[in-house]
Amino acid sequence: MSNIRITKQFSFETGHALYGYDGKCKNVHGHSYKLSVTVFGKPITDNNHVKFGMVIDFSDLKKIVKEEIVNVFDHATVFNKNTPHVELAKELENRGHNVLLVNYQPTSEMMVIDFAQKIKNRLPNHITLHSLKLQETDTSFAEWYASDNI
Numbered sequence: 001m002s003n004i005r006i007t008k009q010f011s012f013e014t015g016h017a018l019y020g021y022d023g024k025c026k027n028v029h030g031h032s033y034k035l036s037v038t039v040f041g042k043p044i045t046d047n048n049h050v051k052f053g054m055v056i057d058f059s060d061l062k063k064i065v066k067e068e069i070v071n072v073f074d075h076a077t078v079f080n081k082n083t084p085h086v087e088l089a090k091e092l093e094n095r096g097h098n099v100l101l102v103n104y105q106p107t108s109e110m111m112v113i114d115f116a117q118k119i120k121n122r123l124p125n126h127i128t129l130h131s132l133k134l135q136e137t138d139t140s141f142a143e144w145y146a147s148d149n150i
């Protein structure tokens with residue numbers, strides 16, 4: 001049986017600020033992120049299996065990505081907890097805002113690395129994460145490929 005790649009796309013609205021950055025993105029601002037998740041494996045050949053013909057049910061992939069990423073990042077503002085932005089984050093949190101402190105600078109590159117690890121940890125053994133594409137704006141995106149990270 002052939003290996004087949006399948007992709008599911010997600011979107012979420014997230015705020016962030018790049019502490020120490022030398023451009024406008026040092027300011028708190030937000031993006032309508034688009035995330036494409038591609039996995040590969042062999043379609044199930046057992047015709048008695050409820051998932052017959054599927055590599056992984058799109059719904060099962062959706063559940064993983066929603067729980068690990070979309071539900072966590074959507075309408076949250078992400079700050080690097082290793083910067084003075086932690087003070088701002090605490091203030092916002094105290095005022096009831098949805099704040100996410102991460103251990104990295106929240107660029108698209110670093111976010112996509114984080115997302116890859118989180119998704120890999122949740123995939124069944126017979127399914128491999130092939131790639132992620134995280135689109136920050138219409139013209140800017142970062143990609144993670146398993147083949148680039150062997």
Ligand SMILES: Nc1nc2c(c(=O)[nH]1)N=C([C@H](O)[C@H](O)COP(=O)(O)OP(=O)(O)OP(=O)(O)O)CN2
Nearest residue numbers: 018023024025031106107108109136137138139140
């Ligand atoms: N390598 C990276 N560069 C930048 C990132 C990033 O995550 N990785 N992030 C930002 C800002 O957060 C923001 O995304 C602005 O990006 P940019 O593409 O410059 O946005 P514009 O609105 O100027 O896009 P145009 O379509 O060119 O108008 C900055 N850099």
Ligand SMILES: [Zn+2]
Nearest residue numbers: 016025029031
């Ligand atoms: Zn930005």
